[in-house]
Amino acid sequence: MPPIGPIAAMFWKNEEYGMGLGNDIALDGVICVVDAVFGLKQMQEDHAVDGVGESVRQIAGSDVIILNKVDLVDEPTVISVENAIRHINSAARIHRTVRGQLDLKHIMGISAYTVPPELNEDVKQSLRRRGEHEHVHDHSDSEHTHIHDAQKTHYETRGITSLQIVCPVLSQPQLNAVDEWIRTILWENRLPDDTQSSELQVLRCKGLFSVQNGDQYVLQGVRNIYDMSKVMKEADLGLPDTGKLVLIGKGLDESVRKSFAQVLQ
Numbered sequence: 001m002p003p004i005g006p007i008a009a010m011f012w013k014n015e016e017y018g019m020g021l022g023n024d025i026a027l028d029g030v031i032c033v034v035d036a037v038f039g040l041k042q043m044q045e046d047h048a049v050d051g052v053g054e055s056v057r058q059i060a061g062s063d064v065i066i067l068n069k070v071d072l073v074d075e076p077t078v079i080s081v082e083n084a085i086r087h088i089n090s091a092a093r094i095h096r097t098v099r100g101q102l103d104l105k106h107i108m109g110i111s112a113y114t115v116p117p118e119l120n121e122d123v124k125q126s127l128r129r130r131g132e133h134e135h136v137h138d139h140s141d142s143e144h145t146h147i148h149d150a151q152k153t154h155y156e157t158r159g160i161t162s163l164q165i166v167c168p169v170l171s172q173p174q175l176n177a178v179d180e181w182i183r184t185i186l187w188e189n190r191l192p193d194d195t196q197s198s199e200l201q202v203l204r205c206k207g208l209f210s211v212q213n214g215d216q217y218v219l220q221g222v223r224n225i226y227d228m229s230k231v232m233k234e235a236d237l238g239l240p241d242t243g244k245l246v247l248i249g250k251g252l253d254e255s256v257r258k259s260f261a262q263v264l265q
C-alpha cells in the first residue's frame with residue numbers, strides 16, 4: 001500500500017479532486033488493521049529495513065486501529081501490541097476484534113478529520129489527579145507559562161512519536177501565534193527558534209483551541225496540509241474549555257513542548 005499521508009491529503013483537501021468526485025466523497029477517517037499475532041514482529045522487521053517502516057507509518061497516520069485475531073494470542077501479548085501502537089499514535093482509538101467483527105459505528109461516520117482529538121487516558125488521569133484548576137508550570141520558565149504538562153505523554157517507537165500538549169484558553173493574539181507556530185513546523189520542518197530544518201516531521205496533527213471570547217477552533221493536519229476551523233456555535237459538541245494538541249511524527253522531543261510554551265508568552 002502506498003504511503004498513507006499523501007492519499008489522505010488527496011481525499012481531504014485536494015482542490016482538483018474537490019471540484020470533481022470530492023463533491024460527493026469526503027474523508028471520514030483512516031483505519032488500519034493490525035494483526036495481533038504478527039503485528040509487533042512486522043513493526044520490528046520494518047524497522048530493520050528503513051529505520052521507520054511502513055507499518056509504523058500507517059499506524060501513525062490512522063484514526064482508528066482494528067487489532068484483529070486477539071483470540072489467537074494471550075492477554076499480555078495483546079497488551080504489548082496495544083502499547084506499541086499507543087507509543088506510535090496516542091490519538092487513535094484501538095478496537096480489539098476477532099475475525100474483524102466490529103460495530104460499524106466505530107469505523108463509519110467517525111468524522112476523524114473534523115472532530116477534535118481525545119486526550120489519552122494517561123493525560124486525562126494525570127489532569128484529574130491534579131485537579132481541574134491546578135496548573136503545572138514549566139519550571140524552566142520564570143514567567144510561569146500555564147501549560148499543563150502531564151507526565152508520560154511523550155512516546156517514542158522507532159523514530160515516530162506522539163506528543164500531547166494540553167493548553168489553556170488563549171487570547172486571539174496567542175491563537176494567531178499558535179497558528180504561525182504550526183505552519184512553521186509543518187511547512188518548514190523546524191521550530192520557529194531553529195534557523196535550519198531539523199529532524200522534525202509531523203505526519204498527523206489534531207487539536208482543539210479555546211479562545212477567551214468563547215470561540216473554539218479544531219485543528220486537523222496531515223503531512224504539510226492543515227486546517228484550523230472554527231467550531232460552529234450550533235454544533236454543540238460538548239467540547240471542554242481546555243485546549244489540546246496532538247502531534248504525531250519524527251523528532252517530537254521536549255524542545256517542541258518548550259517551544260509551544262514560549263509561543264504563548
Ligand SMILES: Nc1nc2c(ncn2[C@@H]2O[C@H](COP(=O)(O)OP(=O)(O)OP(=O)(O)O)[C@@H](O)[C@H]2O)c(=O)[nH]1
Pocket residue numbers: 035068069070071072097098099100
Ligand atoms: N482465529 C482467527 N482467525 C482469523 C481471524 N481473522 C482472520 N482469520 C483467519 O486467518 C487466516 C488469514 O487471514 P488474514 O490474515 O486476514 O489474511 P490476509 O489479510 O490475506 O493475510 P495477510 O495479507 O498476509 O495479512 C484466514 O484463514 C482467516 O479466516 C481472527 O480474528 N481469528
